[in-house]
Amino acid sequence: MKAGKVAVITRTKNRNVLLRRAIESVLNQSFEDWIMVIVNDGGEKEGVCALVDEYRHKFNDKVVLIHNEDSIGMEAASNKGIKSVNSKYVVIHDDDDSWDSEFLLRTVEILDSTPHESFKGCVTYSTRVIESINGNSVQIKYKEPYNTWLEGISLYRMAAGNVFPPISFIFHRSVFDEIGYYREDLPVLGDWDFHLRFMEKYDIFLIKECLANYHHRLDTHVGEYSNSVIGGHEKHIFFDTKLRNELLRKDLENNKIGLGFLVNMGKSFELIHAQISPIETIANKVKRNPTLKRIAKFFLRSR
Known part of the structure; x- marks a missing residue:
């Protein structure tokens, strides 16, 4: 089983234009002790294989490619990728997002040096990038700060709604042993559910610099290149309500x-x-x- 200090998990399905950028985002990191896991979740194989082979000389054997014959869903794909390699830290790098070249270096330094045992994760500010797909290229329309109003990552504020995207969050792999993996029954909001369970037990350090890029395509509401938060807006509302009701029922059942x-x-x-x-x-x-x-x-x- 391959290993790296950081396991970078990327789920993809027929989005090679964006996957190319994600691969370059990882390869361009100044921190080099990582292993990238690309989970092709039921998508066409040939294009993904060709893309990985194109960068094979730069990967230096630091890549694992998994093909799912049929799609098993975002969270199940994440879990499969995480379990396929060994690492100290884990980060979910969605195929449409990207990093500043210093993201891994800065966040790993924090996780390696923090004296507080309760801190098992690190988040950076994000930049929201509005873009569109034009054939085989991505056109950036504009950028804006996404969550730079945050002064810290509190459980109370996280309870209101997710305050950071997965691309900006790196954490200790050991937490899976206590809180479990991503919920595979959730087609959306699996990251928010995981963040809530994470913060029930641990704290998250905040780096107040925009080192992660959260990409959105506002003009693509359907199809392979849509964002789940945009194209799946109604689904988000449904499962947001479902999760809140589920958690409240647990409180009522336990009279607490x-x-x-x-x-x-x-x-x-x-x-x-x-x-x-x-x-x-x-x-x-x-x-x-x-x-x-x-x-x-x-x-x-x-x-």
Whole structure:
């Protein structure tokens, strides 16, 4: 069984244009002690094999290619890839995402040196990249900060909703022994469920730098090149509700306040914040604009 300090798990299916970028993202890392596992989940084999062979001389035997005859789903594919190699750390590198060249170096340094035993994972800020597919090329439309408002990774905030994408999260492989692997019965939100179970027991260090790129194709809602969070929006809503209900029922069955209470209270606060946020935005604009500020003061004095 092949091994590396970091197991980089990439699931793919008939998306070779994006898979090429993912491969280059890993090969371009300044940190070199990794093993990349590409799980072709029921997709066409020839193109994936040709792509891996093209980079074979750069991989230096640090790649494992797994072909599933039929698709077994994202989380099952992740689990299969993780179990196929040995490593100290694990990170899920989706085939459409990418890294800054220093991502692995910076995150591994943190995990290797942290004196706090409760910290078993590390997350970086992400950049959201809006792009489109044009034939065999990817066109970048614009970029924006994704989660740079985070000051830390708290269980309470995670309960409201996922605050980071898998591409930005590296963690100790040993946690699987305690919390289990990714839930294979979840077609979406398997990462959020895993993050919740992770944070029930452990903490996550935050590097406040955008070292991971979270790519979205807003104009592709169906087909192989769509994002699950966009193309599968209704499915996300369905399983979001299902997960929250499931966790709350566990609390009720055990007559306790636990994760079920947290995820549902967190959702309530998220909905309230969504309603308040436009008002906050307008108020901030007024504060920054001298003319609007004077007008607001005039009306307040005249009341």
